[in-house]
Amino acid sequence: xxxxxxxxxxxxxxxxxxVTLSCTYDTSESDYxxxxxxxxxxxxxxxxxxxxxxxxxxxxxxxxxVNFQKAAKSFSLKISDSQLGDAAMYFCAYRILRNEKLxxxxxxxxxxxx
Amino acid sequence: AxxxxxxxxxxxxxxxxxxxxxxxxxxxxxxxxxxQQGPGQDPQFLISFYEKxxxxxxxxxxxxxxxxxxxxxxxxxMSSLELGDSALxxxxxxxxxxxxxxxxxxxxxxxxxx
Numbered sequence: 092x093x094x095x096x097x098x099x100x101x102x103x104x105x106x107x108x109x110v111t112l113s114c115t116y117d118t119s120e121s122d123y124x125x126x127x128x129x130x131x132x133x134x135x136x137x138x139x140x141x142x143x144x145x146x147x148x149x150x151x152x153x154x155x156x157v158n159f160q161k162a163a164k165s166f167s168l169k170i171s172d173s174q175l176g177d178a179a180m181y182f183c184a185y186r187i188l189r190n191e192k193l194x195x196x197x198x199x200x201x202x203x204x205x
Numbered sequence: 206a207x208x209x210x211x212x213x214x215x216x217x218x219x220x221x222x223x224x225x226x227x228x229x230x231x232x233x234x235x236x237x238x239x240x241q242q243g244p245g246q247d248p249q250f251l252i253s254f255y256e257k258x259x260x261x262x263x264x265x266x267x268x269x270x271x272x273x274x275x276x277x278x279x280x281x282x283m284s285s286l287e288l289g290d291s292a293l294x295x296x297x298x299x300x301x302x303x304x305x306x307x308x309x310x311x312x313x314x315x316x317x318x319x
Contacts, residue, residue: 126307134293136248136310182247191236191299192261193308195247 093118095185097196104173105204111158112168112199114183122188125159125166130198131179139181142166170201178203207232209311211296217317218286226281226314230298236260237279238308239271240295248295254279255301286318 094117104110116125127139142150142159149157154171170177183196210229218224230237236255240248250263254273265271268286273279277298283290293315297308 128310133312134315135312136295136297138307138309141307191238191253191255191308192250192263193238193240193248194250197247 093120093185093187093194095183095194095196097183097199099199100197101200101202103202103204104170106173106175108173109169109171110173110201112170112181112183112201114166114168114196116164116166116183116185118164118185118187120187124186124188125157126184126186126193127155127157127166127168128182128184128195129177129179130182131176136182140168173203175203175205177201209296209298209309211294211311211314213314214312215315215317217319219319220286220288222286222318224283224286224316226283226294226296226316228279228281228296228298228311230277230279230296231309234298234300234309235277236299236301236308237273237277238297238299239265239279239281240297242293242295242313243289244292246292251281283316288318291316291318 096115123144125142129137140152158167180198184193212227238253239251242248251265253261257273271281293313295313297310299308
């Protein structure tokens with residue numbers, strides 16, 4: 092069974108600074124996707140960034156970037172120039188190509204300090 | 206752009222009652238997923254449908270059933286409700302089982318069982 096582990100239940104960062112959220116996963120599959128979802132207080136699940144396992148290049152979306160280490164099964168999210176609106180629960184998620192369901196980690200609650 | 210619509214947004218039911226949650230996917234999306242997120246928990250996959258057929262099944266109790274209709278909307282029927290069913294229920298939709306697009310989440314239905 093695939094598992095996703097987020098070892099940081101809570102993180103905080105000063106506004107405008109950079110923070111990295113950690114995620115590791117366990118799988119025997121070679122083809123899969125990894126995601127970071129953001130869940131603000133509104134509880135909406137918002138896709139932040141996605142990484143295909145076959146791509147060596149790390150995905151980037153504006154202030155959000157990932158460090159994907161396939162051999163180490165690590166998938167961290169870096170948020171640069173943190174903003175107050177970034178405060179949320181962040182979930183790392185995984186899915187294999189031939190299956191649609193997402194497996195989520197337990198989440199990291201990010202607090203932005205003004 | 207149109208998003209995934211879930212109704213109702215909030216629902217309060219008594220133990221042993223029945224509840225029906227509805228999900229209207231993004232136009233042209235043919236795949237629907239249901240997730241359950243308990244308080245302080247990560248979302249757990251319940252069930253998915255692709256082209257009106259069940260495509261995958263997760264940890265969905267036997268008291269729950271779901272279907273996808275000809276217009277691609279989906280309904281999650283929950284019977285003999287228990288206190289532990291209190292959770293946020295997400296619906297997500299995608300195109301061709303996620304092979305064409307990622308899953309986009311609705312805002313969720315918050316079910317409270319009293």
